[in-house]
Amino acid sequence: MPSLRFTRLAGVASCLACTASLAVAQTGWPAWDAFVKTQLQADGRVIDHTTSIYQSTSEGQSYALFFALVANDRKTFDTVLKWTADNLCAGKLDAQLPAWQWGRKPDGSYGVIDANSAADSDAWIAYTLFEAGRLWQAPQYTNTARSVLGHIRSAETADLPGLGPMLLPGPHGFATGNGTWRLNLSYMPLPLLRRFESADSGGPWSAIAAGTVRLAAAASPHGFPPDWLAWRAQGGVGVDPTKGDVGSYDAIRIYLWAGMTSPRDPLAKPLLTALGGMRRVVDAAGLPPERVATQTGELAGTGPMGFSAALVPYLSALGDEAGAAAQARRMAAREAAGNDATQPLAYYDRVLLLFGVGWAEHRYRFDERGRLMPSWRAD
Structure with missing residues (x-):
């Protein structure tokens, strides 16, 4: 089928003052570069600015991992993966599923707001790690993917x-x-x-x-x-x-x-x-x-x-x-x-x-x- 081409894809919105964005990645994918500039902190945290608590979700982190892989942007991939593990999984992505919601708490501090995991995000994380391991020939990603998938199977599937x-x-x-x-x-x-x-x-x-x-x-x-x-x-x-x-x-x-x-x-x-x-x-x-x-x-x-x-x-x-x-x-x-x-x-x-x-x-x-x-x- 013919490819649909777009000539203007890189919308650049100003970041909120509370974020320290990554430099534009210049990956050759303007839409991804714009996402990195407007939604991603330098430490790998994806922020949804439309919420009053400046939340980050496991969904946002999982999508960023996928797009970084599509863009062949391994530096951003590893940064996002580290933030996800450190903040949503207590540093142990291979040991527990990520909390789905992180952001500003009522006392003004930042951290996990809801520790329940979200199966869609977990699935995208496992999938992207499997494919990162295959495409980048990096078995450490594959090993983590197997752990995440095992936790999905045991905690988030049921025979109805x-x-x-x-x-x-x-x-x-x-x-x-x-x-x-x-x-x-x-x-x-x-x-x-x-x-x-x-x-x-x-x-x-x-x-x-x-x-x-x-x-x-x-x-x-x-x-x-x-x-x-x-x-x-x-x-x-x-x-x-x-x-x-x-x-x-x-x-x-x-x-x-x-x-x-x-x-x-x-x-x-x-x-x-x-x-x-x-x-x-x-x-x-x-x-x-x-x-x-x-x-x-x-x-x-x-x-x-x-x-x-x-x-x-x-x-x-x-x-x-x-x-x-x-x-x-x-x-x-x-x-x-x-x-x-x-x-x-x-x-x-x-x-x-x-x-x-x-x-x-x-x-x-x-x-x-x-x-x-x-x-x-x-x-």
Whole structure:
């Protein structure tokens, strides 16, 4: 398929005074260089400036690791990895899963706010360490990846009645005790699960991949997956008791992951088929909605620029190159506006842009076994 090219990708927003940013990496990937300048402290901490506590999350750290690997930026990778281990894992990434939230506490000090781990971030950390070990021929990363994956398997997976093995969003708080579990489909990208299959052949990863697609189809009667869903031992898929049936800021990643899944993966087509509602809406309206009531298909609001970025791989995977190009144009225009310090791009928009732009520019792909194929490696 033809490559979608963008001429203006490097939005530069001013950092808050409380941060000491890294010098721009000049990796040849403008969007990543801008992320390093605007979101990353010199010590490797990714900061979400949109929060009053200047929080850092395991999600942000995991994404920064992935993008650093895609950019072949090992110096930044190691800096981010060290901060993550030191501050979210008490210095022992191989011994415990990272706390998901770190930031300013009520007393003004900084540290872990919520020690519960987040399975999506843990999965991205394990995945990226496996691939860093392979691509950079560095076994120390691979060894740590095996430890992290082992902790994910023991603490964040469960065999759910009527469904089978499944990845829980975290170790605590997602099993209600009355035969209901809360699940998040955006926590389970198929390429990551495929990579875990080869790293842990006796693990539940293939079954989790199949269960993820089954859940997506069952929870999306109008082709829109929800942010959160419930699985009930008696009754199967249902509406999440806490978040309801809304599909929005979490669910947008489900389209993104589906679009980036190798077409040679046998689950790629069924997953894309289950998510057909978004293409119909974008074809008709030109822009993605911010929220969808997934049980009725009712739409609300206009999604931010990051939503358009997330849909570029999805629309391309569906063969809608014109639709993908239209979302890319919107994304490029908003990113260019991010050069204006009065309109800085937010953390999440930058993340979705890095995924979408990086993919559209062929900076990386995933093969059917989930292996990362960055542009700087020919094999």
